[in-house]
Amino acid sequence: MSKVLEVSNIQKRFGGIYAVNGVSFDVHEGEILGIIGPNGCGKSTLFNCILGQLQPTEGEVKLDGKVVTGLRPCDLNRLGVSRTFQLLQVFPQLTVRENLILAAQEHKGNMATRLIGKRDAGLTGDADQMIGFFKLAHLADERAGGLSYGQQKLLDAAMAFMSGPRLVLLDEPAGGVNLTMLENLKERLQAINKEQGATFVVIEHNMDFVMSLCTRVLVLAEGKVLAEGLPAEIRANPKVIEAYLGH
Amino acid sequence: MANLVNLIITGLATGAIYALVAIGFTLLWQTSQTINFAQGDFVMLPAFFMLPMLHAGVPYWLAILIGVILSMLILGYGYKKLLVDPIRKHGVLPLAIAGMALSIFMQEGVKNYTAEAHVFPALIPNLDFHIFGAVVSAQSIAVVVVALAVVIALQWLLNKTLVGHQMQATAQNSTVARLLGIPVERMVLYTFLINGALVAIASALVSPLIFAKFSTGNIMGMAAFTAAIVGGFNQVRGAIAGGLLLGVVNNIGSAYISAQYRDAIPLLLLILVILFRPQGLMGRAEERTV
Amino acid sequence: MKLSAFAIVASLVVALGLLVGPIFLSDYGRYILSMWIVMSIAAIGLNLTLGYAGQVSLAQGAFMGVGAYVSALMTIHGWPLPVAMLTSALVCLVLGWMLGYPALRVQHHYLAFVTLAFASLAFLIFRNEEWITGGVDGLANIPRPYFLWMATDGSLAFYYYCLGVLGLIALGYYGLVRSPWGRAFLALRENPVRAMSLGIDTRRYILVAFAIGSALGGVAGSLFAPLVQFVEPPAFAVDLSLKLLLMVIVGGSGFYFGPFLGALIAVLLPEWLRFTQGYYLMLYAFFVMLLLVISPSGILGIADKWITDRKTRVASAARAATASAFEETKQ
Numbered sequence: 001m002s003k004v005l006e007v008s009n010i011q012k013r014f015g016g017i018y019a020v021n022g023v024s025f026d027v028h029e030g031e032i033l034g035i036i037g038p039n040g041c042g043k044s045t046l047f048n049c050i051l052g053q054l055q056p057t058e059g060e061v062k063l064d065g066k067v068v069t070g071l072r073p074c075d076l077n078r079l080g081v082s083r084t085f086q087l088l089q090v091f092p093q094l095t096v097r098e099n100l101i102l103a104a105q106e107h108k109g110n111m112a113t114r115l116i117g118k119r120d121a122g123l124t125g126d127a128d129q130m131i132g133f134f135k136l137a138h139l140a141d142e143r144a145g146g147l148s149y150g151q152q153k154l155l156d157a158a159m160a161f162m163s164g165p166r167l168v169l170l171d172e173p174a175g176g177v178n179l180t181m182l183e184n185l186k187e188r189l190q191a192i193n194k195e196q197g198a199t200f201v202v203i204e205h206n207m208d209f210v211m212s213l214c215t216r217v218l219v220l221a222e223g224k225v226l227a228e229g230l231p232a233e234i235r236a237n238p239k240v241i242e243a244y245l246g247h
Numbered sequence: 248m249a250n251l252v253n254l255i256i257t258g259l260a261t262g263a264i265y266a267l268v269a270i271g272f273t274l275l276w277q278t279s280q281t282i283n284f285a286q287g288d289f290v291m292l293p294a295f296f297m298l299p300m301l302h303a304g305v306p307y308w309l310a311i312l313i314g315v316i317l318s319m320l321i322l323g324y325g326y327k328k329l330l331v332d333p334i335r336k337h338g339v340l341p342l343a344i345a346g347m348a349l350s351i352f353m354q355e356g357v358k359n360y361t362a363e364a365h366v367f368p369a370l371i372p373n374l375d376f377h378i379f380g381a382v383v384s385a386q387s388i389a390v391v392v393v394a395l396a397v398v399i400a401l402q403w404l405l406n407k408t409l410v411g412h413q414m415q416a417t418a419q420n421s422t423v424a425r426l427l428g429i430p431v432e433r434m435v436l437y438t439f440l441i442n443g444a445l446v447a448i449a450s451a452l453v454s455p456l457i458f459a460k461f462s463t464g465n466i467m468g469m470a471a472f473t474a475a476i477v478g479g480f481n482q483v484r485g486a487i488a489g490g491l492l493l494g495v496v497n498n499i500g501s502a503y504i505s506a507q508y509r510d511a512i513p514l515l516l517l518i519l520v521i522l523f524r525p526q527g528l529m530g531r532a533e534e535r536t537v
Numbered sequence: 538m539k540l541s542a543f544a545i546v547a548s549l550v551v552a553l554g555l556l557v558g559p560i561f562l563s564d565y566g567r568y569i570l571s572m573w574i575v576m577s578i579a580a581i582g583l584n585l586t587l588g589y590a591g592q593v594s595l596a597q598g599a600f601m602g603v604g605a606y607v608s609a610l611m612t613i614h615g616w617p618l619p620v621a622m623l624t625s626a627l628v629c630l631v632l633g634w635m636l637g638y639p640a641l642r643v644q645h646h647y648l649a650f651v652t653l654a655f656a657s658l659a660f661l662i663f664r665n666e667e668w669i670t671g672g673v674d675g676l677a678n679i680p681r682p683y684f685l686w687m688a689t690d691g692s693l694a695f696y697y698y699c700l701g702v703l704g705l706i707a708l709g710y711y712g713l714v715r716s717p718w719g720r721a722f723l724a725l726r727e728n729p730v731r732a733m734s735l736g737i738d739t740r741r742y743i744l745v746a747f748a749i750g751s752a753l754g755g756v757a758g759s760l761f762a763p764l765v766q767f768v769e770p771p772a773f774a775v776d777l778s779l780k781l782l783l784m785v786i787v788g789g790s791g792f793y794f795g796p797f798l799g800a801l802i803a804v805l806l807p808e809w810l811r812f813t814q815g816y817y818l819m820l821y822a823f824f825v826m827l828l829l830v831i832s833p834s835g836i837l838g839i840a841d842k843w844i845t846d847r848k849t850r851v852a853s854a855a856r857a858a859t860a861s862a863f864e865e866t867k868q
Contacts (some may be wrong), residue, residue, distance in 0.1 A: 053733075053734075072733065072738075073730075073733040074733045074734075074735075074737055074738045077733075077735060077736035082734070082735075083734050085730075085731065089728055089730075089731040089734075091723065091724060091727050091728065091731075092727075093727070094720070094723070098720065101717075101720070102720050102721070102724055102735060102737075103735045105717040105720065106721070106736035106737050107736060114716060114718055114721075115713070115716055115717075115718050116712075116716070117717075119716060119717070121717050142848075143845070143848070146845075146848070146853070159735065163735075282649075330830075333830040334829050334833070337829070337833040338833070339645055339646065340645065341833035343646055344782065345825070345826050345829045345830075347779050348783065348823075348826045348829070349822070351776075351779070351819075351821075351822040352826070355815070355819040355822065356819055358815070359819070465775075469653075469657070472650055472653075473650075476647070476650060507661070507665040508661060511658055511661050514657050515654075515658075517650060517651070517654045518639075518651055518654050518655070521639060521642075521647050521650065521651050522642060522643075522651075525642065525643050525647060
């Protein structure tokens, strides 16, 4: 399997404190990599460094073998890297369908066609398909702000898939979602992974969710990689149990 | 050279007044994220509290004192309770826009009352004396001395008293301050009262120099914004430095650069600082949160 | 659906009123309505920059000034108004694009101060560069344009000329806010970080929002010049920018009809409140403060909230129904 993402020796310092202190890992095509670790271990900062939201103090990120450190998030997105945020980030005034169209419109045409071309940039069909796939069909024309938290969380994830990304980074997709919705979400993520061959990196606190969803797990502690392996290996790793699972 | 010394000293005098106004402006921002777009008019108004009393024969010091107290009540307490508190929850921008409306409201109100420029008595009689060949007006010195005294008193309040420490905690992180049991709301109110006092003092100091008129707020407001931004928004000493710098630069500029474009100097200074050092000359950079 | 039918009927009535009404008005009434059109166009521009894209600008009045001077100078020297108008728009487009650069570095109140400083500088230039702007004396004898072969010297003819321009702009504005650009502007305003992560080049859209908004300010100015037939610096002082900002806020920033409504109130209020003599601006300012307490998104914001609340009640009923349906399919 080829490497989609190569992260080498990422460091991020805020003042005198290292939030991320030399993290390296690879992500292979088609896998679902889980990243776990106690609060404040630098997971979200790591994501932000990979995605251009923050400039890493040191280190390098490669996408398909090409260096992408320093690119802006919108450039990375157009190269096929998509993400969600820890906190819910949908656009409450827009309808569900409009949110999804927005999520892919910059991948269609150019600035001119987006001004004088079709209002939906030809994406209504794709959006409705995605809406159906995430079982939100009855809500397509509702404003996103009127949806329940779990439904918004599904929409948030669906937006990340609208542009047909190769690599998706999900920051705590299960946070605050009830059990039924969680099953729904997991099932959808696995389906996308199988059907479209999309590669995932998932930050998550919910252990059951990570262990049942991911094909490989990386454990961070104090800004460094503590352990790496299959879900079963991680569960059995004494260092991990001491640092994290033991709590 | 002698002329330059004179320009610097009178510049410091107006700069010290700008500094007082800018300090109040930044205090409101720090404790409650209030951008007071009417700050200039806050300086314009107290003169009109004091003038009728002075005309009625009330002694100078008493008139100033009552003016300061009225200003604290109306421009401090009233402003906070009637305008800031109801709008703050909507965010920074609506509050800033409400300030613009308040500015129009105050200017029009005073204009309806009197549209003329009024002479305002000075702190001390105008005497000139000579230092090293330069002519220095005693009034300029007096303004600097009073402003300095106010700043020292304020610094003492902020740094040496319990209330001052609580106010600083509120300014730095109101959430943590609240957790520590500091009565945040009352601290915010105190900064509004302090601002009310500062603008009234500035009003008494500046009105003898530029007359009391409904439109003086435009100049004072722009000067306060510029001083606050040039010095740095998140620190009192930034506002002081910004105010003094602006006063001197303004004065020297108007002497050596065409009179037509002297107003452009602070504007250019403002634009350059915002573009190249948005945290201000003395400020710390605020970490951008994602 | 009922609401949109109501909206269509209402728009038709308003359009008809705008076409036929002025025939029965005095010259002064037509002048006031033409002024409403000019202010609406400038406010539409600001609504794109501020209301849709979320970038504060206190310089719209300065762009109106630039447009007015460019167009006055060109038409005095014999150029037709449409050419002058396009030139004004182009000049302001470039200036607006440049003014957008500070917005890439600073936001909110800092941006307000930068644009305010720009507007103040523009005023100084209008006042001091006598060789081109006529200084404090201003520029007089600005001709009214021709439409094809017809002169528009009369107040009614010029009103229709303005209305035609407004009609074209309103169409373009409608297309723009409904296009993917409009959606990107809104995303930029609501959540620039999320917008970036969805591939939206926020830098480019910020610059574009400033440029288009400013260009419309230029167009408004180029109609202002032949309407008043005299331009002088005080007309484009900083308080024009403030007034335009208040128009956008009062009408409802980020709503299509907001600028039309805001400009209408700002232009008509002095007429309605004439009996109060000097106090109308005070009353207006008081009204703005009161409105900001009630609804920071203006008059249309109140209407929108009312409609949304109604929809949400319906939607939550639907949600309750589907939630139970979902539970059933699981079992």
